[in-house]
Amino acid sequence: MAEVPPRRPETLAATALGHEDAATGALIPPLHPSTTFRRDADLGYGRGRVYARADNPTFDAAAELLSALEGGEQTLLFASGMAAATAVFLSLSPGDHVVVPRVMYWGLRSWLLGFASRWGLEVEGVDAEDLDAVRAALKPSRTRLVWLESPANPLWGISDIAAIAELAHRAGARLAVDSTVATPVLTRPLELGADLVMHSATKYLNGHSDVVAGTLTTRSKDEDWDRIKAVQSQNGAILGTFEAWLLQRGLRTLFPRVQWQCRSTLDLAQRLAAHPRVAEVLYPGLPDFPGHALAARQMTGGFGGMLSIRVKGGEAAAVAVAARVGLWKPATSLGGVESLIEHRASIEGPTSPVPTDLLRLSVGLEAVDDLWADLDQALDSSR
Template identity: 75%
Template structure:
C-alpha cells in the first residue's frame, strides 16, 4: 500500500492542495492535469490502492458514500427500472424512494437474499441495475453476489454492490461477477472517524462508467486533497484493523447469544444466522466487525442499555477504531424497518473482554 514520492523519497505521499494546473505554451496539458475537480494527484494513491484491492479497472473518490452511491443512479435515464434491497442504508433508501423516484427512476425494493423474488421482479430490457448491500445494515442480511450478478446480466442489467461492511479484506465483489463496488469510505477504509468519503470501483472502463465519471465531474461531488490523504493513511492499516475487529465481533456474538437479557444476536458468523452459508462462501477470513443485538424488554430496555455503557460510545457511523453503540430505529425515524429493541454494535480495537463486560453490566448483569 506504500509508494515512494519520486521527487523527495518520502514514504508518505504528499498532499497537493492546488486547484488548478499550468497549461503548456501551446495550451495543452502534457503533464496530464487540468483542474482539481477531475484529477488532483492527491487522489492517486488511495484510488490506485483500492483498484488493486478490488481487482478492478479504475476507482473514483467521492465527497461521501452518498455522493458515490447516488452518482451510479444519476448516470441512468429517467424511466429505467432498478432493484434495491428492502434492508439497506437508510439515507440511500430515502433518497431513492424520494428524489430518484421523482426524477423518473422506477425504484422497486425486493429481498435480495431471495433469488426467486429477484428473478420475478426483473424486467428484461427495462431493468438497468440491481443494487445490493451485503452484509446489509443493520440486520446484516447476506445476499449471494455471484448469483445476483448472473441474474442481472441475463436480464441485460448491471450489478452494483455496496461492500462497505465486508471491505475488500473479506469480499471482492468484482471477482464474484459484480460490475461496480461502492464503499462509504468514511467507515472501514478510513477507519479513524476523521473523514467523510466514498469510492466507486469498476470492473471495466465502459460507457456506463464514463457516464458515472461525467456525473462526478459535472456535479462536483469530489474529495478534498487532505481527505484523500487521510483515506490513504487509513488504508495502510485496513487489513490489520478489520481482522482484529472480525475476531472480536465473532467472540462478542457468541458470548452475547448466551446472555439472558439478549433476545437475539444478528451476525453472519453465527451458524444459526439465516445467511451464514452464503456468507461463508463469499466472505473470506471473517464475517465483519458489525453485529446487532435485540434486547429483552423492548425499546426502553435497549435505550437504557446504550445509556449505561462506559466503554462503548453512543454515536452513529461505524468501522472506526473506537467501539460504537446505537439505537438504530430512533436514528432512522418513523418509517424505519428496524425493530425498536435493536442495538447496532460497531466493534473497535479495544480489548474484547472490556467490551463484553461493559455490555453485560449495561444489560443488567
C-alpha cells in the first residue's frame, strides 16, 4: 500500500482526525452520556476509563483534534474559557509572581485583580507589546508565569510570542497564550515557544454561539500540567458531554469559517478607515496599525475576524451607532456565524482601559456588502 502523505490542518479538522465509531462504522463520533465505567474482574480499569469527570470518551475527538492543530501533546476541555484560564493560575502557589497584559479580556483581568490577588498571587500588568516592559517586569526565580493574549481584546494589539517566550524561559517562567481570536488557523503559539495555549472555545472553535467551553493545550506533559489537570478534576471544571460533542462538530468547519471571516474583516476595515464618521480603525491587517508588521510575521492566512472602531462624536455617537444597526446584533461575545457589535466600555465599567468611543465588531458569515451597508447607514445616522 502506498504511504499516506501527511494531512494538512484543514483536512484534519474537516475529518475530525478520521474518527469513526468502530462498532457501527458511523462517520460521526458518538456521544457517551455515561458518568461511570465498569471495573475489570481484578478491580482494575483496563479500558482506561474510571469516571466521566476526567475520562469521558466524548471528550476525545475535540481534545485530540486540538492537540494536532496546535502541535501539542495533550488538550483538556473545560466548562468555559474562564475555567480554563483560571485553572492555569490556580495551579500556582500564593506568593508566585505573574506577568499579564494591561489590555486583555476583561473577565480574566477582573478575576486576576480581584480573587487571584486576594488569594495571594502577585499580579503585575504590563504593556505586553513592549518587549522592554516585559523584560523589566520579569523577576528571575519569582516569576512563575507570563500570560499573553494576541491579538489582545478589544484593541487587538500584537505581542511577540517567540521573543516573550525566550524572555520568560530565561527567567524561569512559563508562557501561556490566550489565542482565542487567532485560533490555530492563524497562529500556533506552541511552535513559537509557548508552553500552554488557551482558547475560549465558546468563540471561534465552536463558532455557532450555542456552546460555552474552554480548552488548554500543553506542549509537554510535565509536573505543571499535572497540577492543572488536578485543578480541573478537583474543581469539577469539566465540559458537559453534549457540549463536547457540539464542540467537535464546530471544529470541523473551523478553517472555512475563519478564512471567510478574515477576508470580510479586512474588507470592512479598509472601508471603515475611509469613512468620515470613523476616527480610527483598530485591526492588525491594516498597514498603519502599530502591530501590523509583527502580525504579518506571526499570523498566517489572515489577521482575524475582530476589529474595533472609534466613532467621531465620542461615547454618545458610538452608542447611537450600536443602536441603529439592523443586521449586526448588539450583543456580547464573538466568533460566531452572526456578526455582533458592542460598546465595550459600558460592559467593562469605570476601571476599563477601553476608550468610551470604541465599538467592538465580530464579523460573521453574512455577505460583506450587506454588513457594510448596515454599518454605513448607522454611522451616517449618528451625526
